[in-house]
Structure formats: C-alpha cells, structure tokens
Amino acid sequence: MTTTAPAPNAPDDTPVLTATGVTMRFGGLTAVRAVDLTVNPGQIVGLIGPNGAGKTTFFNCLTGLYVPTEGTVTYRGTDLPPKPHLVTQAGIARTFQNIRLFANMTVLENVLVGRHTRTKEGLFSALLRGPAFRRAEKASEERAMELLHFTGLAPKRDHLARNLPYGEQRKLEIARALASDPGLLLLDEPTAGMNPHETRTTEQLVFAIRDQGTAVLVIEHDMRFIFNLCDHVAVLVQGEKLLEGTPRTVQSDERVIAAYLGTPFEGAPGTEEAAEVEAAEAHAAEDTDR
Amino acid sequence: MNPKNPPTGKTAGITAIPRIPLPPAAARITVIAGAALTLASTFLAWTWTQAFPGNLTVTGYPGGLQLLTLTGAILTIAHTLATTGTPGLRWLSPTRSNTATRHLALGTLATTWYTLIAIAVQLGGIVNLEPGGYLAGATSLITTLGALALPSGRPTPPPPPKPLPSWAEILIIAAAFGLGLSVLTYGIGTAYGELFTGFLLLTGFTTAALAKAGLITRLSRLTATHRRVTVTAAFAAAALFPLTQDTDEYTLIVVNILIFSTVALGLNVVVGLAGLLDLGYVAFLGVGAYTAALVSGSTASTLHIHFPFWAAALTGAAASLVFGVLIGAPTLRLRGDYLAIVTLGFGEIFRIAVGNLNGESGPSVTNGPNGIPNIPNLSILGYNFGDTHTLGGLTLNPFANYYLLMLLVTLLVVLVFSRAGNSRIGRAWIAIREDETAATAMGINGFRVKLIAFALGATLAGLAGTVQAHVSTTVVPEQYVFAGPVPPNSAFLLAAVILGGMGTITGPLLGAALLYLIPAKLQFLQDYQLLAFGAALILLMRFRPEGIIPNRRQQLEFHEPPATGGPIPLTKAEA
Ligand SMILES: Nc1ncnc2c1ncn2[C@@H]1O[C@H](COP(=O)(O)OP(=O)(O)OP(=O)(O)O)[C@@H](O)[C@H]1O
Numbered sequence: 001m002t003t004t005a006p007a008p009n010a011p012d013d014t015p016v017l018t019a020t021g022v023t024m025r026f027g028g029l030t031a032v033r034a035v036d037l038t039v040n041p042g043q044i045v046g047l048i049g050p051n052g053a054g055k056t057t058f059f060n061c062l063t064g065l066y067v068p069t070e071g072t073v074t075y076r077g078t079d080l081p082p083k084p085h086l087v088t089q090a091g092i093a094r095t096f097q098n099i100r101l102f103a104n105m106t107v108l109e110n111v112l113v114g115r116h117t118r119t120k121e122g123l124f125s126a127l128l129r130g131p132a133f134r135r136a137e138k139a140s141e142e143r144a145m146e147l148l149h150f151t152g153l154a155p156k157r158d159h160l161a162r163n164l165p166y167g168e169q170r171k172l173e174i175a176r177a178l179a180s181d182p183g184l185l186l187l188d189e190p191t192a193g194m195n196p197h198e199t200r201t202t203e204q205l206v207f208a209i210r211d212q213g214t215a216v217l218v219i220e221h222d223m224r225f226i227f228n229l230c231d232h233v234a235v236l237v238q239g240e241k242l243l244e245g246t247p248r249t250v251q252s253d254e255r256v257i258a259a260y261l262g263t264p265f266e267g268a269p270g271t272e273e274a275a276e277v278e279a280a281e282a283h284a285a286e287d288t289d290r
Numbered sequence: 291m292n293p294k295n296p297p298t299g300k301t302a303g304i305t306a307i308p309r310i311p312l313p314p315a316a317a318r319i320t321v322i323a324g325a326a327l328t329l330a331s332t333f334l335a336w337t338w339t340q341a342f343p344g345n346l347t348v349t350g351y352p353g354g355l356q357l358l359t360l361t362g363a364i365l366t367i368a369h370t371l372a373t374t375g376t377p378g379l380r381w382l383s384p385t386r387s388n389t390a391t392r393h394l395a396l397g398t399l400a401t402t403w404y405t406l407i408a409i410a411v412q413l414g415g416i417v418n419l420e421p422g423g424y425l426a427g428a429t430s431l432i433t434t435l436g437a438l439a440l441p442s443g444r445p446t447p448p449p450p451p452k453p454l455p456s457w458a459e460i461l462i463i464a465a466a467f468g469l470g471l472s473v474l475t476y477g478i479g480t481a482y483g484e485l486f487t488g489f490l491l492l493t494g495f496t497t498a499a500l501a502k503a504g505l506i507t508r509l510s511r512l513t514a515t516h517r518r519v520t521v522t523a524a525f526a527a528a529a530l531f532p533l534t535q536d537t538d539e540y541t542l543i544v545v546n547i548l549i550f551s552t553v554a555l556g557l558n559v560v561v562g563l564a565g566l567l568d569l570g571y572v573a574f575l576g577v578g579a580y581t582a583a584l585v586s587g588s589t590a591s592t593l594h595i596h597f598p599f600w601a602a603a604l605t606g607a608a609a610s611l612v613f614g615v616l617i618g619a620p621t622l623r624l625r626g627d628y629l630a631i632v633t634l635g636f637g638e639i640f641r642i643a644v645g646n647l648n649g650e651s652g653p654s655v656t657n658g659p660n661g662i663p664n665i666p667n668l669s670i671l672g673y674n675f676g677d678t679h680t681l682g683g684l685t686l687n688p689f690a691n692y693y694l695l696m697l698l699v700t701l702l703v704v705l706v707f708s709r710a711g712n713s714r715i716g717r718a719w720i721a722i723r724e725d726e727t728a729a730t731a732m733g734i735n736g737f738r739v740k741l742i743a744f745a746l747g748a749t750l751a752g753l754a755g756t757v758q759a760h761v762s763t764t765v766v767p768e769q770y771v772f773a774g775p776v777p778p779n780s781a782f783l784l785a786a787v788i789l790g791g792m793g794t795i796t797g798p799l800l801g802a803a804l805l806y807l808i809p810a811k812l813q814f815l816q817d818y819q820l821l822a823f824g825a826a827l828i829l830l831m832r833f834r835p836e837g838i839i840p841n842r843r844q845q846l847e848f849h850e851p852p853a854t855g856g857p858i859p860l861t862k863a864e865a
C-alpha cells in the first residue's frame with residue numbers, strides 16, 4: 001500500500017525537489033521524522049495530514065527557515081543550503097499559512113520585493129539612477145504587473161497589502177512568490193479562509209501556474225481541492241509519512257481516514273468511505289480557522 | 291457648515307450633539323463676535339509696566355505676544371466664515387470642518403491665557419493686568435465656548451479640488467513655502483522665551499487646524515505632482531534664509547539645526563527604512579568630526595597634515611563607513627532589542643575610547659577629554675569660510691558660508707535618502723522592517739541588506755561630522771554622548787526621527803528643528819529638559835504615534851483611494 005513509485009504522469013527528468021530523510025526535532029519533540037518526498041517537473045503534489053502533523057515544519061525545512069536536524073533537500077539535483085534567501089535564489093518560492101505580507105507596502109511593492117533575487121542593481125546604481133537602473137526598474141514593474149494581472153489583483157496595485165480582503169491577500173502572497181520566477185512553488189494552505197468561489201479561482205490559478213512550467217507542492221485541508229488538483233498526494237501523520245500515491249489510492253486508504261477521524265472504522269463498506277472523507281474534510285475545515 | 295444646510299453634522303453624523311447646547315447659527319455668531327472682540331482687545335494695554343517683555347502697555351498698537359493673539363483671532367474669524375462658504379474664503383477650509391475652528395479658537399485661547407498668566411506670575415499677581423487683558427481673556431474664552439457649541443460630527447469629505455493650471459499650482463507651492471519659511475524664521479528669531487512659547491502654542495494648534503481643514507492634504511497632493519518644483523522651492527527658500535538675517539546669532543542656530551537634522555535624516559535610513567534601532571548613532575558623527583579635525587591642520591591635531599575640504603570630507607565619510615561596517619558586521623545578526631543595546635554600548639565605547647586616546651591611557655591620537663581645538667576655517671578654492679564675503683551686493687558672514695555648505699550636504703543626504711529608499715534596495719529595507727522572516731523567504735539576504743543600511747547611515751553621519759568639526763572649531767568626546775542637554779546626541783536624534791515621522795524626509799528635518807529650538811529658546815526648561823522631553827514623547831506616542839509628518843503609507847492606511855482620484859501617489863522614498 002505504501003506507494004513510493006513515481007507518479008504515473010511524471011516525465012523522466014531530474015526531479016524538481018528531492019527531500020531525503022528530513023527530520024526536525026524541537027528538543028524532545030520530533031515534528032518531522034525521516035520524510036522522503038519527490039516532486040517531478042510539471043507535477044502538482046499535495047501534502048495532507050491532520051493538524052500538528054508537521055506539514056508546515058516540513059515546508060520550513062525545505063525552505064531553509066529551519067535547519068533540519070537530519071536529511072538533505074535537493075533542488076534539480078543540487079543540494080540546497082539551509083538559508084532561506086539562497087533557497088529562493090535557487091528557485092523555490094513559498095507562501096505562508098498565516099499570511100505574511102509586507103502589510104505597509106502596496107500590492108505592487110510586495111510583488112516587486114518578490115523580484116529581489118532576479119534583479120541586481122545595488123545601492124550605487126540606485127543613487128546614480130543611470131539608464132540601466134531605470135531599465136531594470138521598468139522591467140521589474142512590468143513583470144510585477146503581469147503577475148498582478150495573472151492573479152487578478154491589477155486594479156489594486158496601489159492599495160496597502162493590509163487593506164486587502166483575506167482572499168486577495170492569499171492571492172497576493174502567490175503573486176509575490178511567483179515574482180522570483182520559481183521552478184517550484186510551495187503553497188501552505190492557500191485556500192484557508194476562502195469562500196467556495198475563491199477556492200475555485202485559486203484552483204484555476206494553481207493549474208495555470210503548473211501550465212506555465214512551475215511545479216507545485218501544496219498543503220491543504222480541503223480534500224476536494226486536493227483531490228481535484230493533485231497528481232500525487234503524500235500523507236503526513238505525527239511527523240511521519242504515512243503513505244503517498246495518486247489521489248484515488250490515498251482517498252480510499254483506511255489509514256488516512258483513521259488518521260483524520262482518530263478511530264478506524266472496522267469493516268466499513270467501501271461505499272461509506274466517501275462520506276467519511278466528507279466528514280474528515282468538514283472537521284479539517286473547522287480546524288483550519290484557528 | 292453652510293447656513294442653508296445647517297444640520298450637515300447631523301446628517302453625516304455619528305455624534306452630532308454639541309457639547310454646549312446652542313443653535314449652530316448662534317454658536318457661529320458667538321465665535322465670530324468673540325474673536326472680533328479678542329482682536330480688538332489686542333489694541334488695548336494688557337499690563338501697566340514694560341517689565342514684562344514685548345511692551346504690552348500701548349493702547350492703539352498691538353505688540354509682542356498680543357500679535358500672536360491677533361493672528362489667532364483673525365484666523366479663527368476667517369476660518370469660521372470659510373466654513374459657511376463665504377466667497378473668497380472657501381479655499382481656507384476644503385472640509386468645512388468645525389473641528390478646525392475649534393482648534394483655532396483653542397489656539398487663541400491658549401496663547402492669550404498663557405500671556406495673561408505669564409504676566410500675573412512674573413509681575414506678582416493679577417493686579418498687574420489692565421482692562422485690555424481681562425477683555426482678551428474673557429473674549430477668547432467666549433470664542434472657545436462658541437466653538438465648542440458648533441456641531442461636531444464627521445466633516446463632509448473634501449470635494450475634489452478644482453483643477454488649476456500648473457503654473458498656479460506651482461505658485462501655491464511657492465507661496466506655501468514662503469509662508470512656512472517666514473513662520474519658521476519668526477520662531478527662530480523670537481527674542482524671549484515667552485514669545486517662543488506663545489508661538490509654539492499658536493502654531494501647534496494652527497497646524498492641527500490646517501490638517502483638519504484639509505489644507506495639508508491638498509498641499510501634499512500638489513507637492514506630490516510637482517516634486518521637482520517642491521524640492522527646488524524648499525531649498526531655494528532655505529538658501530535665502532541667511533540673507534534675511536543681519537547678525538550671526540540666528541545663522542549659527544540655523545547651521546546647528548541643519549547639522550542636527552541632516553544627521554537625523556541619516557539615522558532615518560537606519561531606523562525609518564530598515565527598522566534597525568540604533569542607539570549609538572551619534573558616534574558616527576563623532577568619527578567624521580574627529581577625522582576631519584585630525585586632517586584639518588589644527589595645531590592640536592596629532593597628525594600634522596592639512597587636507598583640502600573635499601579630501602577631508604571623503605576621509606571622514608570613509609572612516610565612518612569603516613566604523614559602521616566594523617560595528618554592524620557582528621551586531622546586525624541580532625534582532626530588535628538586542629541590537630539597540632549593543633549599539634548603545636558601542637556608542638559609549640566610542641566616546642570613552644576617544645577620551646582615553648591621549649597618550650597616557652592609550653596611544654596619543656585624540657588629546658583625550660581636551661579634544662582637538664583650533665580647527666581652522668574651511669577654505670574651498672580660495673574662498674575662506676571664516677571671512678565675510680560680499681557677492682553681488684549680498685553679504686555672507688562666516689556662519690552663512692557654513693550654512694550654505696551644510697545646506698548642500700543636506701541636499702545630498704535628501705537625495706540619497708529618496709533615491710535609495712525608492713529602489714530595489716530600499717524596498718528590501720522596508721520588507722525587512724515589515725517582516726524579516728518573510729523578507730528572507732523572498733530571497734533577501736537580511737544581513738547584507740541591513741549592513742548596507744547601517745553603513746550608508748554611518749557614512750552620511752560621518753559626512754555631516756566633517757562640516758560640524760569646522761563649524762564648532764573644537765571637537766571633544768562629550769559632544770557625542772547618548773543623552774545630554776545639547777543636541778545632537780543619540781537620544782535626541784532618535785527622538786527627532788520619531789517625533790517628525792519615521793521614514794519621511796520632512797519629518798526628521800522638522801523634528802530636529804523643533805528639538806533644537808525648544809531647549810535653546812526655553813531657558814527656564816533647562817533643569818527639567820529631559821523630564822519634559824520624556825513627557826512629550828509619551829504624549830506623542832499616545833496621541834500621534836506616526837509622528838508630526840505621517841508617512842504616506844500610514845496615510846493610505848486611513849485613506850483608501852477614492853473612486854475617482856486614486857490614492858495619493860507614494861512619493862519617492864516616502865517609505
Ligand atoms: N518552532 C517550533 N518549536 C517547537 N515546536 C514546534 C515548532 N514549530 C512547530 N512545532 C511543533 O511541531 C508540530 C508540527 O507543527 P506544524 O505547524 O508543522 O503542523 P501542521 O501540520 O502544519 O499543522 P496545521 O495543519 O495545523 O497547520 C506541532 O506539534 C508544533 O507544536
């Protein structure tokens with residue numbers, strides 16, 4: 001049942017992301033224990049698990065915000081140093097579960113900050129304002145506006161990030177992450193707190209991102225979202241990877257249901273599984289609003 | 291409010307009930323009549339003896355503090371008429387806000403009563419007041435009561451300003467700067483403490499009233515569209531200042547204000563843009579000043595060399611830069627409070643080390659506590675700053691020379707601040723200030739970017755220090771303390787930035803001017819200065835945490851873009 005085989009539709013390139021044996025201990029607590037995960041080019045991979053399973057901690061290990069106690073993270077075949085700015089430089093961008101925008105900067109400026117790694121002008125060119133500086137600023141702004149159009153935030157370019165409604169703040173986080181032209185985008189609960197309509201547009205957005213050639217690794221408690229979207233799903237329970245596989249295999253695995261509901265349903269007939277997943281979903285949705 | 295449409299306060303209104311029950315029209319008449327009588331009272335004698343400064347004994351001609359009351363009364367009348375839509379005055383109050391009228395009435399009341407109380411206290415009792423004084427006191431009180439009776443409630447939103455031809459807008463900007471400069475010049479030139487206190491009271495309330503009346507918003511819209519003109523007008527106005535002075539006295543004050551505000555603006559890069567709390571910033575000024583003193587050819591300098599000014603300025607700035615990097619590299623890995631403590635420590639280490647490099651406790655470099663005196667005057671291309679020059683009929687005394695040089699340095703620092711703030715690196719600073727974790731996750735190398743901010747701040751302070759050494763002709767370690775009675779010191783610099791408005795250009799300049807002038811003018815505050823200063827900061831944090839000049843971002847916070855106009859454009863580096 002524990003499928004470690006590559007997803008069926010993965011092209012046989014080098015994987016975008018390979019995490020091997022990632023372990024994170026906080027004192028006595030092991031939040032993530034020996035997790036392996038591979039994301040192949042063009043894939044949307046889901047990471048699910050009950051609250052406190054260690055999903056966000058795993059993301060933090062991937063992006064260098066935490067230095068993993070053990071294990072390595074590789075991006076397109078090269079090992080990543082555990083420094084957030086170097087990880088972003090290499091091509092992994094992320095969003096945060098509890099939105100972390102630059103609240104007092106405008107929407108456009110937030111995205112421009114995302115361009116930081118892909119631009120070079122330093123202090124001196126800023127002070128001298130030569131033609132090269134102006135050109136680079138103009139190009140950054142054009143790219144940022146492109147992303148704002150892509151995420152539907154263009155009309156709000158001069159608003160302060162803090163004044164955006166919740167759903168748009170999440171979209172702005174995505175736009176800001178995309179500004180670094182990442183090869184892999186990590187989304188931590190991108191639809192938390194969104195209404196069904198916004199969730200739907202976010203789904204479209206993630207597909208569009210994938211179609212532009214960026215692989216996506218997404219944490220989400222909304223099972224319908226995950227199963228619609230992902231080519232491959234991994235389940236994390238109490239810091240350990242319980243199983244991974246196609247949405248279909250994961251969806252029908254009893255251990256997943258047990259992990260979410262707490263007690264295994266002895267001898268439940270297959271037809272009721274869908275209902276249980278529904279229940280798990282509702283439960284999870286409540287919990288995300290913490 | 292328009293009389294044809296009196297209950298505007300109510301229709302717009304959350305709290306339309308006036309504090310004093312009086313129909314709006316009656317209240318308005320009370321205000322106008324009261325202010326008119328106050329105005330008349332300034333032409334009477336308020337006291338019988340000239341022992342109180344400013345000669346308030348003359349009937350038929352207002353003098354001294356009476357002029358301030360007179361100004362307050364005129365403004366109150368004009369604004370009240372403006373709120374009723376009187377043709378020709380309407381521009382005075384785009385928002386038609388009664389709160390602005392109240393502020394003006396309160397300003398007049400405060401100035402008048404302050405004068406009366408000061409007379410009574412100084413001359414020993416209220417018997418020293420003449421009937422004119424009683425009249426002024428009573429009528430200003432009536433005016434205020436009338437103003438309090440005006441309906442409150444939210445002012446109606448300002449109608450979109452009529453589009454003016456751009457030459458007219460530029461003229462308005464120039465007029466506003468001219469007015470601002472003359473108010474400031476008047477404040478600097480106030481001959482005695484009482485007049486300065488009255489001036490502060492009146493300008494404080496009037497500024498609040500201008501903001502409530504919507505004039506400041508209008509002006510900032512204009513300056514945002516004509517940035518270049520604004521900057522030019524500001525510096526032209528500033529450059530004209532020494533020409534309005536016949537003595538050295540005030541030019542010296544203004545040179546020192548300029549040094550103080552330039553250093554405060556440099557600190558604003560570190561504190562306002564990058565969000566790094568630096569409590570030892572004055573040390574960088576010291577490094578610049580000491581370096582310039584050492585290479586100035588002063589007889590007391592241990593290095594017997596004499597650099598031309600450009601070389602001395604570069605050396606001073608470079609020395610500060612090196613010092614900044616040396617201090618920044620180990621400390622900038624710390625966050626928040628730790629950084630503040632460590633920079634505080636380094637600031638003190640600088641002062642104490644300089645005090646000990648006297649050949650006894652350490653190598654002989656700085657003459658220890660005696661410092662380096664006899665720093666010669668600057669001479670650039672044969673133009674000696676110590677002489678009085680006449681250029682095309684204009685007389686420039688030594689301090690005016692230094693003032694103009696310092697103004698160039700200020701202009702440079704303003705340019706650096708605005709350009710750096712509005713660029714990739716400036717955005718990275720602001721991002722770090724807003725959320726360091728998110729910023730590093732966006733690919734910003736936090737340490738590197740913070741070090742650049744720290745080093746840039748240090749360099750700017752060092753540059754200002756090289757001029758300061760020549761202006762003060764002596765450098766001693768005790769000029770560069772953490773907190774002391776004479777600005778600039780680290781505490782006052784930080785206070786200037788916070789008081790003025792973090793992340794803005796005009797904020798620290800204005801904050802520094804106020805923090806320099808208030809202690810210099812109010813001698814009686816001398817003993818309680820730090821106490822008063824602390825109290826003022828607490829009040830400020832309570833009532834106006836964004837500082838006198840709010841950052842445009844903070845303005846945006848409360849001011850969502852109207853459907854038509856779009857938000858006030860974020861001007862360069864108003865980060
Ligand atoms: N910095 C930290 N120090 C100590 N413990 C931590 C730290 N960060 C996370 N933990 C612990 O690690 C465990 C996993 O937390 P994590 O936030 O990764 O869960 P999650 O799967 O993202 O949950 P959720 O679905 O609620 O977001 C939790 O028990 C949490 O308390």
Ligand SMILES: [Mg+2]
Nearest residue numbers: 055056057097
């Ligand atoms: Mg989480």
